[in-house]
Amino acid sequence: xxxxxxxxxxxxxxxxxxxxxxxxxxxxxxxxxxxxxxxxxxxxxxxxxxxxxxxxxxxxxxxxxxxxxxxxxxxxxxxxxxxxxxxxxxxxxxxxxxxxxxxxxxxxxxxxxxxxxxxxxxxxxxxxxxxxxxxxxxxxxxxxxxxxxxxxxxxxxxxxxxxxxxxxxxxxxxxxxxxxxxxxxxxxxxxxxxxxxxxxxxxxxxxxxxxxxxxxxxxxxxxxxxxxxxxxxxxxxxxxxxxxxxxxxxxxxxxxxxxxxxxxxxxxxxxxxxxxxxx
Numbered sequence: 642x643x644x645x646x647x648x649x650x651x652x653x654x655x656x657x658x659x660x661x662x663x664x665x666x667x668x669x670x671x672x673x674x675x676x677x678x679x680x681x682x683x684x685x686x687x688x689x690x691x692x693x694x695x696x697x698x699x700x701x702x703x704x705x706x707x708x709x710x711x712x713x714x715x716x717x718x719x720x721x722x723x724x725x726x727x728x729x730x731x732x733x734x735x736x737x738x739x740x741x742x743x744x745x746x747x748x749x750x751x752x753x754x755x756x757x758x759x760x761x762x763x764x765x766x767x768x769x770x771x772x773x774x775x776x777x778x779x780x781x782x783x784x785x786x787x788x789x790x791x792x793x794x795x796x797x798x799x800x801x802x803x804x805x806x807x808x809x810x811x812x813x814x815x816x817x818x819x820x821x822x823x824x825x826x827x828x829x830x831x832x833x834x835x836x837x838x839x840x841x842x843x844x845x846x847x848x849x850x851x852x853x854x855x856x857x858x859x860x861x862x863x864x865x866x867x868x869x870x871x872x873x874x875x876x877x878x879x880x881x882x883x884x885x886x887x888x889x890x891x892x893x894x895x896x897x898x899x900x901x902x903x904x905x906x907x908x909x910x911x912x913x914x915x916x917x918x919x920x
């Protein structure tokens with residue numbers, strides 16, 4: 642009860658702060674241009690997560706970019722599912738041969754397109770679709786306080802996903818094995834706020850050929866957004882990847898021990914922004 646109340650108060654304060662900032666700039670201001678360690682970015686003034694870090698700290702996810710860079714080189718091809726506004730995709734593109742970026746939120750996608758142009762990034766291909774296990778139309782909610790938290794409408798739609806009263810729209814979704822047929826990737830990065838399970842189901846061929854898979858691991862997303870069990874989620878992990886690195890624990894495990902560790906994390910509600918399956 643107390644934890645739920647804390648969440649509600651915290652999210653309400655974030656929403657209020659976001660509205661105040663947007664109102665102070667004027668409702669017609671859609672983006673602010675900032676120079677950061679990640680590059681030059683147009684960010685939403687109302688965004689208090691990625692956008693706020695880029696505006697206020699001049700960087701976002703630098704440690705994560707360094708981790709990803711350890712698994713790629715100048716000849717690598719990278720698939721990023723959940724590219725948001727490009728704060729990871731654009732700097733990663735500087736270190737590899739090609740990036741294919743998927744982003745479902747049309748508002749984020751417009752900023753992504755702008756940011757690719759602002760940074761003169763020529764080796765990124767952009768797709769404004771959702772990744773799923775089949776071709777379909779899905780209900781999708783557009784969060785504003787944390788635009789990166791936009792997601793398919795959860796199976797169990799808690800207040801923590803709806804506190805900023807997101808608009809719900811319909812978006813086209815595809816199985817990426819079909820949509821990106823005949824494309825291979827050295828590294829696949831998936832961060833789509835609970836839809837990772839569906840995306841991995843629809844890209845078994847892609848995952849079967851990749852050298853590394855990085856995927857967000859949040860127990861409440863697996864349970865509430867996808868509405869599946871941990872075993873369902875893990876059933877999509879390609880078997881040829883024999884190691885698991887969990888950055889939040891700063892450890893690399895053989896896959897069997899790593900899976901046990903994930904089970905323990907799941908039971909205690911511990912998450913990680915990007916667990917890494919590799920060899």
